[in-house]
Amino acid sequence: SYELTQPPSVSVSPGQTARITCSGDALPRQYGYWYQQKPGQAPVLVIYKNSERPSGIPERFSGSSSGTTVTLTISGVQAEDEADYYCQSADGSGSWVFGGGTSLTVL
Amino acid sequence: EVQLLESGGGLVKPGGSLRLSCAASGFNFITYSMTWVRQAPGKGLEWVSFISSRSTQIYYADSVKGRFTISRDNAKNSLYLQMNSLRAEDTAVYYCARGHCTGGTCYSGVDYWGQGTLVTVSS
Numbered sequence: 001s002y003e004l005t006q007p008p009s010v011s012v013s014p015g016q017t018a019r020i021t022c023s024g025d026a027l028p029r030q031y032g033y034w035y036q037q038k039p040g041q042a043p044v045l046v047i048y049k050n051s052e053r054p055s056g057i058p059e060r061f062s063g064s065s066s067g068t069t070v071t072l073t074i075s076g077v078q079a080e081d082e083a084d085y086y087c088q089s090a091d092g093s094g095s096w097v098f099g100g101g102t103s104l105t106v107l
Numbered sequence: 108e109v110q111l112l113e114s115g116g117g118l119v120k121p122g123g124s125l126r127l128s129c130a131a132s133g134f135n136f137i138t139y140s141m142t143w144v145r146q147a148p149g150k151g152l153e154w155v156s157f158i159s160s161r162s163t164q165i166y167y168a169d170s171v172k173g174r175f176t177i178s179r180d181n182a183k184n185s186l187y188l189q190m191n192s193l194r195a196e197d198t199a200v201y202y203c204a205r206g207h208c209t210g211g212t213c214y215s216g217v218d219y220w221g222q223g224t225l226v227t228v229s230s
Binding site: 094 | 144
């Protein structure tokens with residue numbers, strides 16, 4: 001079955017830049033989505049269609065795509081950004097998939 | 108304001124059945140695809156099932172295929188998940204989510220999530 005691969009954890013100091021990658025064979029042909037989930041809360045969409053930012057999401061969140069990898073970048077990380085981040089995409093035949101999630105720690 | 112309110116979760120024995128509901132409001136339900144996503148305790152997100160706006164396209168994860176049935180009632184702005192032959196590994200919070208649709212096109216992602224309903228399968 002199709003898989004998306006993310007690093008389990010990323011740590012950064014406040015004000016630094018955090019980059020979270022997500023790799024999958026179908027990503028050159030399928031859009032990537034990114035969701036933020038804080039403990040005890042439902043996920044929130046932070047990036048759609050690889051690089052678009054929903055209204056209400058801070059400008060420090062951005063997304064990019066290159067080949068089989070999509071990347072979520074958080075510039076000037078703040079303490080409130082500490083959360084789990086999940087990428088999500090599709091395999092082109094109807095099935096969707098989530099990455100395993102990345103725990104972002106703000107040191 | 109988009110609102111998605113799940114209900115129907117609870118404790119069920121292995122082999123049992125449960126029907127989840129999701130009441131949608133604040134948007135034109137009939138024009139959006141909908142999805143169920145689950146999260147086992149302490150684990151990551153797992154896609155469960157997708158249904159297009161008029162139920163013409165329906166997809167399931169391999170882990171639930173043949174046991175779960177997704178459906179919707181556009182007249183009632185409601186989404187459902189009928190879960191049969193439940194197993195311990197189906198224990199999770201089940202989220203209802205709205206498909207990301209713009210300009211008449213729906214993409215393979217979601218833009219709003221409900222708060223979830225907990226399903227526990229245990230004897």
